[in-house]
Amino acid sequence: MADADHTDVRLFRMPEVSLAGSVPLAPLLRARFEPDLGMELDGARFVLTFHQIATQIDVLDGVPVLINLYPWRSHVTVRIEVAGRLVLQHPFAVRDAIAGPLQRELARQDPAVTHWGYEIVALGDVPRPAARSRRRNRIEELPDPPLPVAALADFGVDDPPGLAATAVTVVLAAPVAAALDALGGPVELGGLLFGQVYADAAGPDRQIVHVGELAAVRGGAATATSFTFPAGAFLGIDHADRGRRLVGWYHTHVADEGDLRLSPADVVLHTGSFRRPWQVALLAGPVRDGRAVRAYSLTGGRLTRVPVHTAAGKPA
Incomplete structure (x- = not known):
């Protein structure tokens, strides 16, 4: 379980996986959920529970493409409290709850970069070092088979x-x-x-x-x-x-x-x-x-x- 106020999203330039910095998570969650809930969430408390789901690849297509470098953290239950009142508690795909608003923010801040990697680091986590790879692997999501x-x-x-x-x-x-x-x-x-x-x-x-x-x-x-x-x-x-x-x-x-x-x-x-x-x-x-x-x-x-x-x- 993680409190969004003590959680960051680390950013890596791809495909070399070089650390480029980090952004706080709470503003991304506010940007994601304020329009749907129809309320300001400046004073809200966000509590995240990540679920260990085996996922070989977690990619958000678009501009820029976002690749979750912790694919086993691909799903999260988001709990939102406002003034001690529960307003939302529901499991989401990380690509929707976090990567979606992150993608929009990165497109605004650095439109020249077409591919980013990211990882979510909560208080108490030991961030893994930024791995560097000499190979440039092409990452693709397999399409669904044709429908009957x-x-x-x-x-x-x-x-x-x-x-x-x-x-x-x-x-x-x-x-x-x-x-x-x-x-x-x-x-x-x-x-x-x-x-x-x-x-x-x-x-x-x-x-x-x-x-x-x-x-x-x-x-x-x-x-x-x-x-x-x-x-x-x-x-x-x-x-x-x-x-x-x-x-x-x-x-x-x-x-x-x-x-x-x-x-x-x-x-x-x-x-x-x-x-x-x-x-x-x-x-x-x-x-x-x-x-x-x-x-x-x-x-x-x-x-x-x-x-x-x-x-x-x-x-x-």
Whole structure:
């Protein structure tokens, strides 16, 4: 566990891995989370818990390219307290919570440098010496294999003519739809979604996300108005386990809001941990005329609502 006020990010020029200096971490975290939370965080306390997840490479593409030189520190739970009140606690990929704002700051300060390495050094850490390598290794992230092709009709879902095309369409297995409809209680509930992703035969750059399983997550900070994943919620997940993929997450809302919509905290949670364009957020809860399920996915960097159906053609 580390306090951001006593944590620095060391910077290295690449590919020679030469130490170039360091920047404090707290201002980067404020820049990352202030817009999403809609509040100033000048007096906030940031507590970080890094998770030991085996990652061979952790690279943030863009300008400049950022390479995490401590790839085993690729995920972190960020806890934010303001005046003693907890406002956010959630696990994030380091590339989103820290490398993202760092990339923007480095692009502003030194636009001529195209590749940086970085490592996060907390109080009590023993920083490793800046290694120098005579070889220039090219670092690449392997692309995903091609998606299998499917059509909505394969799941018994009609594609109504004239309906505006979206990049993602969600299809729920019947047991999943029934389970979401049955969820309820005095606090918000949530968990992970597993299933498959298909290239939509109806058009290029469109995907069908078939949700075949809900995996409830317990032990997080749940109230009547919020749900957060506990630290370590994503540890041990094998995305290829039993032929399934982690296709997103779900949670409930308790109060009748008239129309279901994601809260600012929900947006922070999704954009920090579910970066694939086909990873979706499902929201289930009461509306004026009963209960409903809404689905959202990242499109152009923003979370937008996308169609959701139940297999065999019944809209959710």
